[in-house]
Amino acid sequence: MSSRDEAQKAIKTIHKHMEHILDAYYDNHGVIPDTIENEDVIRDLTKYRLAWRIDSYDDVRLSRDIKRLLDGATSSYRRRSSNAQISDAFDHVKMLLGQLSEARKRSKERDRLNLISEIEESVGELIEYMRSAIGHFTHYITSGFAFTNDIDLRIAENERVIEMASDLNTIIEELVSEDIYSMHGSNSELRKMFLNYLPQAIIKCTEDLNHTNHQLRILLNTLKQNRETARLIDAFKQRYINDPGFLPSIDDKLILPDVVNVAEPILLSGFADIYDLSQEELLANLTVGLHADDSGSETEETPNITVEHDDQEEFIPEENPTLDTAVAVIDELLDSDGQLTALDVFVDLDLDVLDITAEEWILTLVNQVHALDAHDREKIEMQFIEESQPQYSGFSHLYDVELRKVQHVGQI
Amino acid sequence: MSLHSENSAVIQLLLSGEFICEVTHEHHYNYLSDGQNLKRVNEFLVTLNRRVRQTSDRKAFLCAYADMDSAEIKQKIRGQFKEICTDLEPLVRWLSLAQACQPHRDPLRSGDLINEVDLLNAMNSSQTLCDQLDELCRRGVFSSSAGAPKDKLKQVFKQLVALGFLKNIGHSGMQYQATAKWSWLYDTMDFIRAHEDIELGKDESLNNVQSGLPL
Numbered sequence: 001m002s003s004r005d006e007a008q009k010a011i012k013t014i015h016k017h018m019e020h021i022l023d024a025y026y027d028n029h030g031v032i033p034d035t036i037e038n039e040d041v042i043r044d045l046t047k048y049r050l051a052w053r054i055d056s057y058d059d060v061r062l063s064r065d066i067k068r069l070l071d072g073a074t075s076s077y078r079r080r081s082s083n084a085q086i087s088d089a090f091d092h093v094k095m096l097l098g099q100l101s102e103a104r105k106r107s108k109e110r111d112r113l114n115l116i117s118e119i120e121e122s123v124g125e126l127i128e129y130m131r132s133a134i135g136h137f138t139h140y141i142t143s144g145f146a147f148t149n150d151i152d153l154r155i156a157e158n159e160r161v162i163e164m165a166s167d168l169n170t171i172i173e174e175l176v177s178e179d180i181y182s183m184h185g186s187n188s189e190l191r192k193m194f195l196n197y198l199p200q201a202i203i204k205c206t207e208d209l210n211h212t213n214h215q216l217r218i219l220l221n222t223l224k225q226n227r228e229t230a231r232l233i234d235a236f237k238q239r240y241i242n243d244p245g246f247l248p249s250i251d252d253k254l255i256l257p258d259v260v261n262v263a264e265p266i267l268l269s270g271f272a273d274i275y276d277l278s279q280e281e282l283l284a285n286l287t288v289g290l291h292a293d294d295s296g297s298e299t300e301e302t303p304n305i306t307v308e309h310d311d312q313e314e315f316i317p318e319e320n321p322t323l324d325t326a327v328a329v330i331d332e333l334l335d336s337d338g339q340l341t342a343l344d345v346f347v348d349l350d351l352d353v354l355d356i357t358a359e360e361w362i363l364t365l366v367n368q369v370h371a372l373d374a375h376d377r378e379k380i381e382m383q384f385i386e387e388s389q390p391q392y393s394g395f396s397h398l399y400d401v402e403l404r405k406v407q408h409v410g411q412i
Numbered sequence: 413m414s415l416h417s418e419n420s421a422v423i424q425l426l427l428s429g430e431f432i433c434e435v436t437h438e439h440h441y442n443y444l445s446d447g448q449n450l451k452r453v454n455e456f457l458v459t460l461n462r463r464v465r466q467t468s469d470r471k472a473f474l475c476a477y478a479d480m481d482s483a484e485i486k487q488k489i490r491g492q493f494k495e496i497c498t499d500l501e502p503l504v505r506w507l508s509l510a511q512a513c514q515p516h517r518d519p520l521r522s523g524d525l526i527n528e529v530d531l532l533n534a535m536n537s538s539q540t541l542c543d544q545l546d547e548l549c550r551r552g553v554f555s556s557s558a559g560a561p562k563d564k565l566k567q568v569f570k571q572l573v574a575l576g577f578l579k580n581i582g583h584s585g586m587q588y589q590a591t592a593k594w595s596w597l598y599d600t601m602d603f604i605r606a607h608e609d610i611e612l613g614k615d616e617s618l619n620n621v622q623s624g625l626p627l
Contacts, residue, residue, distance in 0.1 A: 149517050225469075230614045232601055233511065236504045239610050248497045248604045250490060259603040260493050261476040262596075265429030265460050386603040 010048040013065070017041045021062065025070050029092050030062040064121075083167050086133060089126040090175060095185055096122060116189045122195050127201040130172070134205055137165055143218060143264075151227045158220045165213050172206055179313040322354050322361065326368040330403075334376060339404040341385070353407075362401050369403065381406050418443050422453055426464060426475040433472040433592030437483045437580055444473045461485075470598050471522045472592030495601060499575075502552040503597065506568065513545060522592035526578070528569060531584055536562050 014021065020041045024032045032051060042060045045051035053060045074385040096119045103111040140161050180198055197207055239246055239405040252259060272279045329345055342362040345351070349362055369382055385400040416554040422440045425432060436443045444464065454463050458478050477485050510520050513534040521525075532534040535541045535592050542561055549556040549564045553575070570589060572578040577597075578588040604610065 144516075146516060149515070151517070154415065154516075226518050229521075229598055230511065230517070232598065232605060233504060233507045235605060235610050235612045237501070237508050238610075238613075240501050244499075248493075248500070248608050250493050250607070253607075256480055256486060257490055257603060258465065258476070259599050260489055261465065261480055262492055263427075263429075263475040263477050264488050264492065265475075266427045266460070268424055272586070315491055316473055332432060400565070 006048075010050065013044045013048055014050065017044060021045075021070075021324065024062050025067065029088055029095075029128060030067055032060045032061050041223070054350065083133065083171055086126065086129045086168070087171055087174075089122060090178075093119060093122045093126060094183075097185065100187070101185060109277045114188065119190060120193055123198055127198065130205045133168055134212060137161065137209075137216065141212065141215045144219065145223070149224060151230065155220065155223045155227065158223055160214060161211065162216045162220065163217060165209060169206075169209055172202060172209065175207070177202055272354050296311045322351070322356050322364050323368070325349065325351065325354070326361075327364065330368055330372070330380070333403055333405055334379060335404050339402060340359065341400050341402045356377045362398070365403070366401055377408050380404070419449070419452055419456075423456055426453070426457070426473070427460070427462065429471045429475065431474050431576060431591065431593045431596065433522060433595075436593045437591050441473065449499075460603070467592060467595040468524075469592075469595045471595045474596065497604075500551045500601075500604075502548060502554050503577075503600075505544065505548045506554065506572070509541065509548060512544070514542060520590050520594055522590055522595055524590040525581075525590045526590065527586060528565060528588070532562055534566060535565070 020032060020038065024030055033040060034042065034053070039376070040059075042051065046053070046060065050066050051060045051064050052063055096115055100112060100115040100119065105114055140158075142178040145157050148154060148157075178200075180194055182194075184194040189363055194382045241320075250256065272283050274283065276279055329340070332342060342365050343358060344363045345365075346358050356364075366382065368376065369380055372380070383402045383403060383404070386398040388396045418440070422432065422443055425437065426441060430436070430442060434442050444453065451465060457463055457475070459480050462475050463478040464473050466473055477489070480486060480489065507520055510526065510531070513531045518524075532538055535545060543562055545568075546562055548554050548568065549558070554568045554571055556564050558564045558567055569578065573580055573588070576593045577591060579591055581587050581589050605612070
């Protein structure tokens, strides 16, 4: 017979005895009672190694393969019943330990070895169930109960999971209360299992569960806050729809609550003292590298600095022929309808005799135009003649300025 | 940063009206979270009739008056409250819009990340959301003459950053993080709700408890 046929028959056997298998799996810790009614079931299942027994007097158990198959197929159910699973697994270990003790009394060495092997495997399963149950809670935390958009359902699910975690905690506490350290019963093979592996696993699971529980409660708190805030936003939105122009007021409140207490900002800006040499020096350092805006408009915003003198002495300005010349040139322009350029004037009037450079002359002339009163100032249009410096991006070389008397409509 | 300069920086921020939270000023927030430092800052501020207070969720520190009893201070607070209330309707509209664009409809909270592109995508797939954006930009603090939703949204984000509700993060200029100024706004809204007797919607959880939720 081919292996395919064998496999087909094994599956058919599972199907044929489905109800017995399920009863054993769900209700009897995987045990099929050795009764006359179950004779056929036991015979068929053991034939395909789907069930086994220690000796002819013992009950028959579902094989590990069948249990794994059902575990895998019903993972969703298992998650819900993981607490019961841990509890059952621990009861199963205790039952096996009882059988081991009996086997020792009867000096049945083969049974004893089989049971030790079975106990090791069952304790391993118990540890795995505990880890799996806690890992399942971690899944809830990372997902944030994101399976639904409905915040109320998320809160309800979160509360339910906290309850499950609490139940699991109770079960683990029960394990701790059992004297697991003495369960090995002087069996050297089981000593490591009950003195090391199981206690360590329980301690680790307890720690993880505490952390998980804390996280779940934080998540629940956040969800509840979100629900309250969402309701608050909705309530305001509805109010604005129902009452357009709604404007809350606290004018009627004599004692103001802390929640509206927000202090008016205080402007914290400092001004340098230009009469303090140290501050002047700092300012000078700050201005290194700055350049004037090439539009030339900023010169118009230069503040007028008024110097107040404490004494009553009359302030006598020093003589400045360059300044006088600039004033005269501007007066002449205002009286005429023409135009001029600073460089032309510099050349025509031989202003180098004043021991100034052309640049200084242009600057003086520009300053004087800006110093005019508003009425005269608006009569003169000033245009800088400059060219950009390709090697210094953003810089322009100013080499002349053109002044023109503005022809107002009324004057034409 | 030395303790003195840290103290000075925190005080300057508070006096200038800034909200200090983990998103905007993480370092200063941690500094103020230490009771000793908070005491030191308050000792200085009290000389200016100021003190530090926190939002109810403790996510933001802000500057408040130490003594609110004088008529002048009360007048200032009332004036500020009026200003808040003027901007409140558009802010509520924005919160509702942002919430509708979120996958889980969660309200905006401090630390939440918002991607302009995500909102734009949500709007492109929903005319209702587009209409809400149009309404939002029609008047008030978010008013915009832009035509395309993209430009309107950009304007809204710009304004929210200027108001201190969002912080621009990353290099794309399209990612934002919500600041704890929202916590302050929620506190204010909760006070207004109680003061103006605004009714909250029905608590669905009570119904669920009564009917028994399927597990």
